[in-house]
Amino acid sequence: MLCDSAKVKGSRVTAWWAVPWARPLLVDNVVAMRIGVVGLGGIARAHLAGWRAIDSAEPLEFHGHDVSSEAATPEGVTRHDDLAELLGIVDLVDICTPTFSHVELIKAAADAGKPVLCEKPLALTVAEAVEAARHCAAAGVSLQVGQVVRYFPAYVAAHRAFATGAYGEPAVLRFRRAGGMPRQPWFADEERSGGIALDLMIHDIDQARWFAGDVVRVHAHLKGLDGPGLRPHALAILTHASGAISHITSSWALQSGFGTAFEIACTQGILEHDTRDVAPIRFDRSDVALPPAPAAPGQSPFAEELAELAGAALEGRPARVGVGDAIAALSVALAVRESARTGRAVVPEAVPDDLRSPTVSWDDLAGVR
Numbered sequence: 001m002l003c004d005s006a007k008v009k010g011s012r013v014t015a016w017w018a019v020p021w022a023r024p025l026l027v028d029n030v031v032a033m034r035i036g037v038v039g040l041g042g043i044a045r046a047h048l049a050g051w052r053a054i055d056s057a058e059p060l061e062f063h064g065h066d067v068s069s070e071a072a073t074p075e076g077v078t079r080h081d082d083l084a085e086l087l088g089i090v091d092l093v094d095i096c097t098p099t100f101s102h103v104e105l106i107k108a109a110a111d112a113g114k115p116v117l118c119e120k121p122l123a124l125t126v127a128e129a130v131e132a133a134r135h136c137a138a139a140g141v142s143l144q145v146g147q148v149v150r151y152f153p154a155y156v157a158a159h160r161a162f163a164t165g166a167y168g169e170p171a172v173l174r175f176r177r178a179g180g181m182p183r184q185p186w187f188a189d190e191e192r193s194g195g196i197a198l199d200l201m202i203h204d205i206d207q208a209r210w211f212a213g214d215v216v217r218v219h220a221h222l223k224g225l226d227g228p229g230l231r232p233h234a235l236a237i238l239t240h241a242s243g244a245i246s247h248i249t250s251s252w253a254l255q256s257g258f259g260t261a262f263e264i265a266c267t268q269g270i271l272e273h274d275t276r277d278v279a280p281i282r283f284d285r286s287d288v289a290l291p292p293a294p295a296a297p298g299q300s301p302f303a304e305e306l307a308e309l310a311g312a313a314l315e316g317r318p319a320r321v322g323v324g325d326a327i328a329a330l331s332v333a334l335a336v337r338e339s340a341r342t343g344r345a346v347v348p349e350a351v352p353d354d355l356r357s358p359t360v361s362w363d364d365l366a367g368v369r
């Protein structure tokens with residue numbers, strides 16, 4: 001389903017800022033919105049492709065910054081060696097740096113009065129994530145966090161079907177995600193990346209919460225974390241406040257490609273998806289009216305995510321993921337690590353009441369289209 005602030009036009013998203021009253025800047029009689037991309041590595045390139053897939057009558061102007069002089073400057077991006085210079089120019093900051101740098105950069109953008117989009121995970125600890133969120137609130141700027149799997153078509157279609165109520169209550173949920181070991185050395189250092197739980201498993205932790213709600217207990221195992229060159233694996237069993245159970249497996253050992261799967265067993269039906277299947281998703285309820293396809297063929301989930309989060313950051317429009325959701329997913333991911341370390345079940349740290357994300361329904365999102 002399309003984001004709240006956009007509509008599909010072919011294989012691109014037409015953004016809310018295309019309307020005349022939302023135009024932020026005129027440059028040589030041509031309207032442009034200035035996006036500051038901080039960090040110019042792999043995820044930045046995915047974001048840039050997403051931004052460029054947003055179809056607007058006005059151009060988007062890209063500015064970039066990276067602390068590494070070895071990081072190549074993507075085509076069409078004006079590079080700034082001075083972060084303060086970039087922050088003084090742009091309308092919106094898109095943070096695509098390694099996890100350990102997120103909080104400092106969020107604070108710098110907030111102090112410059114710029115709304116922030118930040119890649120997951122928000123931080124390396126709950127305390128740091130809360131600090132970043134409250135810093136933005138005190139500065140009067142919006143903080144949005146990317147959890148892009150909420151925008152992938154199979155997951156969107158499953159959630160829209162689940163949200164009709166026809167499938168009943170969630171009972172047992174299974175999620176799988178596997179890919180190759182990231183090439184950047186910092187990923188292998190848990191003190192800098194948070195490891196597989198914070199970087200990879202957090203996607204499915206967020207999905208488990210999206211379908212089944214808050215997590216009250218975590219039991220987990222991590223394997224392959226000792227020694228260079230080993231491929232980490234993670235298994236977590238989450239108990240939700242609703243009584244549902246989620247079983248999540250994640251691996252960086254897949255030698256080719258990338259694969260995901262889920263099985264969401266509810267009291268009145270099952271929703272299934274596996275990237276190894278021809279069909280992107282399987283519904284076992286032929287009597288339930290399903291929503292339309294979530295996006296046109298070839299549509300980038302990153303484009304949909306960025307359009308929706310930009311609308312939330314700049315205009316206060318609803319978004320399907322909030323900063324409280326990001327903190328909650330981080331808290332569960334940290335509980336995965338602690339459970340694996342101790343061999344005991346762990347209760348995730350609660351999200352402060354003032355930062356909990358409001359419930360946003362598909363009807364809420366549809367209301368602003």
